[in-house]
Amino acid sequence: xxxxxxxxxxxxxxxxxxxxxxxxxxxxxxxxxxxxxxxxxxxxxxxxxxxxxxxxxxxxxxxxxxxxxxxxxxxxxxxxxxxxxxxxxxxxxxxxxxxxxxxxxxxxxxxxxxxxxxxxxxxxxxxxxxxxxxxxxxxxxxxxxxxxxxxxxxxxxxxxxxxxxxxxxxxxxxxxxxxxxxxxxxxxxxxxxxxxxxxxxxxxxxxxxxxxxxxxxxxxxxxxxxxxxxxxxxxxxxxxxxxxxxxxxxxxxxxxxxxxxxxxxxxxxxxxxxxxxxxxxxxxxxxxx
Amino acid sequence: xxxxxxxxxxxxxxxxxxxxxxxxxxxxxxxxxxxxxxxxxxxxxxxxxxxxxxxxxxxxxxxxxxxxxxxxxxxxxxxxxxxxxxxxxxxxxxxxxxxxxxxxxxxxxxxxxxxxxxxxxxxxxxxxxxxxxxxxxxxxxxxxxxxxxxxxxxxxxxxxxx
Numbered sequence: 001x002x003x004x005x006x007x008x009x010x011x012x013x014x015x016x017x018x019x020x021x022x023x024x025x026x027x028x029x030x031x032x033x034x035x036x037x038x039x040x041x042x043x044x045x046x047x048x049x050x051x052x053x054x055x056x057x058x059x060x061x062x063x064x065x066x067x068x069x070x071x072x073x074x075x076x077x078x079x080x081x082x083x084x085x086x087x088x089x090x091x092x093x094x095x096x097x098x099x100x101x102x103x104x105x106x107x108x109x110x111x112x113x114x115x116x117x118x119x120x121x122x123x124x125x126x127x128x129x130x131x132x133x134x135x136x137x138x139x140x141x142x143x144x145x146x147x148x149x150x151x152x153x154x155x156x157x158x159x160x161x162x163x164x165x166x167x168x169x170x171x172x173x174x175x176x177x178x179x180x181x182x183x184x185x186x187x188x189x190x191x192x193x194x195x196x197x198x199x200x201x202x203x204x205x206x207x208x209x210x211x212x213x214x215x216x217x218x219x220x221x222x223x224x225x226x227x228x229x230x231x232x233x234x235x236x237x238x239x240x241x242x243x244x245x246x247x248x249x250x251x252x253x254x255x256x257x258x259x260x261x262x263x264x265x266x267x268x269x270x271x272x273x274x275x276x277x278x279x280x281x282x283x284x285x286x287x288x289x
Numbered sequence: 290x291x292x293x294x295x296x297x298x299x300x301x302x303x304x305x306x307x308x309x310x311x312x313x314x315x316x317x318x319x320x321x322x323x324x325x326x327x328x329x330x331x332x333x334x335x336x337x338x339x340x341x342x343x344x345x346x347x348x349x350x351x352x353x354x355x356x357x358x359x360x361x362x363x364x365x366x367x368x369x370x371x372x373x374x375x376x377x378x379x380x381x382x383x384x385x386x387x388x389x390x391x392x393x394x395x396x397x398x399x400x401x402x403x404x405x406x407x408x409x410x411x412x413x414x415x416x417x418x419x420x421x422x423x424x425x426x427x428x429x430x431x432x433x434x435x436x437x438x439x440x441x442x443x444x445x446x447x448x449x450x451x
Contacts, residue, residue: 005311006291008355034351038313039332048310050356075345100421101399103333105345106352189334189420 002043010050014136017162020049022138030162032071033106035099036115056110056164059083066168070110074098074122077109087129087171088284090179090197094125097181100189110163113149119217123150124197125181127214127224131168135161143167150221175209176202178284180277184269186260192217193261194273200237200281208232208241213278218253218270225252225274237282239289245278246271297360299323300367314340314349314357318364325365325394329423336422339395340364346402348421365394368401377401380439381432388426396422400436409440 009028011017021028028047031037056069061082068077077083077095084092098104098112098121112122113133123146131146141164144152149163171177183195195216201209211232216222228248235241255266279289295308295317308317315338318326326349329337333348340349341363368375377397380386387393396419403410403418410418415436419429 001309001313001316002311002353003290003309005309008293008310008353010355010358031353031356034353034356035333035348038351038353045311048353048355050353052356099333100336101402101418102336102339102346102348102421103351105342105347106333 002045002048004044004046005048006046008048008050010053012053012055014054014056014162014164017049017051017054018136018138020047021162024049030114032108032111033073035103035107036111036117051110051162052108061085064170066170068109068166068168070114070163070165071108072110074104074107074109074112075101077122078104086168087125087179087199088177090125090129090181090199091122091168094121094181094195094197097121097183103189109166113146113166114163116150116221118219118221119192119195120222121181121183121192121195121216123222124195124214124216125179126166126168127222128179128197128199128212129168129171130212131166133166134164136164137161147224150223171199172201176204176285176287178281178286180280180284182273182277182280184273191260193266194218194255194269195222196270196274196277198274198277198281200232200278200285202237202282202285202287205236206287207234207236211278211281213245213249213274215249215253215270215274218255218266220254223252225249227252228274232278237287237289242275242278242289246275249274293355295354295358297357297362299362300364308354310355312354314352314354314362317354318349318362323364323366327391327394329391334421334423335392336395336399337392339398339422341398341402344402344405346399346421363398363401365398368397375401376442377404377436377439380435380442384431384435384438386427386431386435388424392422392424396424396432400432400439403436404440404443408443410436412437 024047029045030049032051056071058069060067074095112120133149134143179199181197183192197214199212211229213225253270257263292307295306327337329335331350333351338349
């Protein structure tokens with residue numbers, strides 16, 4: 001248990017959350033699903049602010065954007081018809097790959113991103129989809145690309161700003177498009193050693209119109225492999241292109257070594273997992289190798 | 290120590306408890322005598338502490354008790370109707386799916402949540418639903434068989450599926 005906690009707040013609106021954050025002068029932690037906060041084991045926390053009643057659980061589909069509130073659970077994403085319809089259900093598939101049913105009923109999308117884990121499984125599909133986030137602090141709300149959010153969170157700690165929602169632009173529906181999420185962990189429910197999300201559009205002759213590739217757990221933060229994307233554009237999708245893309249992936253990753261895997265294994269695995277993702281995209285776009 | 294009050298419904302009964310603001314749901318339930326909620330890894334990995342909150346299985350070791358204010362909780366103690374066991378409990382006994390019994394409450398509750406949503410699951414769906422419940426004695430084959438048998442025995446018309 002957390003025996004230093006003096007107060008547990010359950011604010012029912014965003015302004016109330018921000019007021020509480022300001023008042024607690026850095027001694028409060030925000031909690032939603034608790035799947036990271038509780039496990040992390042920092043028991044020195046004095047104030048807890050529960051976000052799950054602050055009105056941030058929603059999925060709204062607009063014309064060109066899908067907006068997902070920060071406390072939407074991974075189980076919600078797995079089940080939502082709006083999310084199933086977005087990029088061939090990419091986000092539903094990624095959500096379903098996170099932990100166990102019990103974990104996914106608690107874990108929230110916002111928590112997955114704000115916690116700043118390099119292995120966050122929702123980060124790569126959202127990067128591949130060019131998602132933005134909206135955060136709020138004492139000075140108001142700011143929208144920024146997800147990649148920028150990860151950069152900032154790394155510099156000054158994510159806990160000072162409240163993540164409000166994630167905005168996902170609807171990807172183009174026309175043409176032969178495919179999306180894929182792939183992860184590799186020691187077991188189905190374990191953390192990713194590598195995860196990758198990719199998107200691909202092929203033209204009528206099987207050439208790549210555009211490719212997107214995001215990689216997770218193999219650098220300090222999940223990132224878009226832009227050199228791989230530009231290498232693929234305009235080329236015919238075949239085995240030699242996949243091999244070249246794989247080589248480039250291995251140059252771009254900066255994996256760590258820990259109890260789960262060595263650096264070399266993670267680097268090799270990055271190539272394999274990225275390759276599987278790109279191949280699945282192509283298959284979904286109607287081109288099987 | 291600061292305290293606060295918690296109002297919840299547990300196994301259909303309204304409860305009002307005094308808790309510490311930092312109490313986890315697992316701690317509170319065991320303190321109040323629900324020993325079917327097992328303390329296992331306390332990291333959300335093993336599933337022994339699984340309870341249903343509003344019908345959904347969650348790790349009670351990862352959720353603060355205060356977050357469940359006003360909520361409905363089902364523990365293994367609330368599953369049998371008097372002396373009549375739930376078909377899932379019967380099936381676990383019939384199939385020898387219980388050995389030491391430590392993982393059993395969590396497994397049965399995870400399975401119940403599945404059957405309430407999906408009365409006729411495939412084996413793969415059962416395995417997915419139980420993936421968050423570790424067993425260190427019998428393995429998973431017998432529990433999976435038991436859940437499939439219980440599904441066959443529960444005469445739930447498909448259209449009632451929520």
